[in-house]
Amino acid sequence: MARLSTSIQAQIGKFQLDVAFEMQGDTTAILGASGAGKTLTLRAIAGLLHPTGGRITLGDRVMFDSTLRLSIPTRERKIGYVFQDYALFPHLTVAKNLAYALHGWDKEQRALRIQELVDLLDLSGLESRLPGEISGGQQQRVALGRALAPGPDLILLDEPFSALDAPARALLTEQLQALQARLGFAMVLVTHDVSEAYALASQLVMLSEGRVIQQGPREDVFHTPASAEAARLLGFRNLLPGRVVGNDGGTTTVDIQGVRVYSAGSGLSTGTLVLCGVHPQSIGLVPHEDAALQGQANVLPVTVAQRTNRGVQSDVALAMDGHDGKGPLLHATVHQFGLPAGLVPGAHYKAVIPQQAVHLWPVREER
C-alpha cells in the first residue's frame, strides 16, 4: 500500500495552513472543528489547492514539491476523492457516473468493473437512476464507487458520514472496512466526529486553526491527549482547573475546588496549576452504599444534578461534594443497560475514575 507523506503550507485569505503528517497504517482520520483546515488539507493532497510550500508524496511518486517547483495535475495523481456533498454528476445515471471514471477502458472491462462496483456497493437496480432520484446513503455509495472505480492507491473522504442517519452510518462503516480489505486502498478521512474517527482510523491527525496539534496511533492519542485542546477535540468534556498538592510514588494529587483527585504519573511539582481532564466514558457510577471498591481508583461522592438520555446512552451531570458542600460538575456518559437504578436528580452516588484516566496539563499562569 502506497504511503502518503505530506507537508503543506498554504495561505488562503487570512487563513494559514501548516500541516505535516506521515500516514501510518491504512486509514488516517483528520480530526478537527470546522474551520480547522481539514478540507483544505484534503484538497491540497488531491491537487485541487496549490500550496505555497511543502512536499506531498504517495509511495515513490512525488505529487508536489515546492523546492522542485513540481505539481502533478489532479488528473494524473490517481487519488480518489469523495466530496462532502458527493458531487455526483446530476445529468448522468448511476452507471454512467461510475463509467465516467473508467474512460479509456476496454468496453468489456468497463462493464465488468461497473458490475463489480454495483455488487460491492449494493447498488443493484439503481443503475439507470439519476443521482437526484436516489437516497442520500445510496448517493454516498455511488460517490464511493466512482472514486474507487479506477483503482486508486488512496482515497480521500470529506466528512463521509455527515449527511447520513445513524443506521446508514453504521452500514457505511462496515462497507468501507469490507471494501478496503478486498480492494486494498489507503484512506484519509476528514471528520469533526470523534466516534467516526475512532471507528475507522488507525491513525489520528488532529488539527486546530490550520496546525497539527497532535498525531499518532489512535490508542496513543486517545489515552494520552497532548494538550487540553486535543482532549477537548477527543470529547473530554471534563476539563477542570486545579492545583497539584502532592506528588509521590507515581501518583499526583490534585485539588479541584476542595475535591482531591489522584492521577497516575508524576512530573508536575506541587503548586502547579493544571487542567484536569477526564473523559465522560471513563467515569463509572456505583450506589452510594457500595463501599467494596478496591484498586487505584478515585472514588468520589457525587450528587446527580441532571440526566439527559441520548439513545442507548445517558449524559449525567454530577455535582462533586466539595469542601463548601457544592463542588464542580462532572459529566459522565453511562450506558442505559445495566445502569444503577434510581439515577435521578438528587440521588447520591459514587463516581469511580481510574487514576490512569485522569489527565493533567499544566496551565501557564496569566500575568
Place this chain on the structure above:
Amino acid sequence: MDITALRLSLQIASVSTVLAIIIGVPVALLLARVRFRGRAVISALVLVPMLLPPSVMGFYLLQLVGRQSIVGSALESVFGFSLVFHWSGAVLAAFVASTPFLIRTAQAGFESVDPRYEEAARTLGRSELAIFWTVTMPLAWKTLLAGVALALARAMGEFGATLMVAGNIPGRTQTMSIAIYDAVQANRLNDAHVLAIALTLVTLGLLVGVGTLARGGKW
C-alpha cells in the same frame, strides 16, 4: 413583397450569431471560471455595446474599419475588400451589438455549474477539454442556448450601427429593420406593416424554435 431584405436579415443574423458563439462562449467561460488580472476591465468592456446608443457604436465601428482607418485600408489593399457598404459590415455591427447578450447569459450559465463537478471529474483523471464537453456543457447548455436566442434576436433587430456601417442599399445591405424605416420614411405604410409583422413572426419563430430545443425537443 421583396424577400431580399428578409433573406439578408437572416443571413446577417445567423453569421453574426455563429461568430458570437465562437468568440462569446470562451470569453464567458473565462469570466466565469478564471480569476485573472484585468478581469474587471474585460467584464466592463463587454457591457459597453449594451450601454452605448447603437449610432455611437456604429460611429466607432466606422472609425475602426472605414476606408481611411488603418484596419479598413489594410483590408482594402490586401484583399481589395471593404466592410463599409457591404453586408459583412452589417455582420460586424450585429456581432458587436449582440455578443454581449450571449456573453452575459452564458457567463451566468457557467457560473451556475458547481465547480465541484469539474473538480470531481479532475480527480477521475479527465482532461480539461473532456470535462468541458462532458460536465460543464451538459449542465450549462440550456442557459447558453437562451443566450444564443437573445443574441440572435438582437442581431435580427439591429438597426443603428448597421445603418452607420453598411448603409441602406436595397438588395445589398438593406435588412428588414432598415427596410421598415425606409418604408415609413417614404410613407409606404402598408409595406411597413407587412415587413414589421414578418420580422416579428420570424423572430418569434426563431425564439420558439430555440426554446423547444432547450426543452429537449418537446413542445
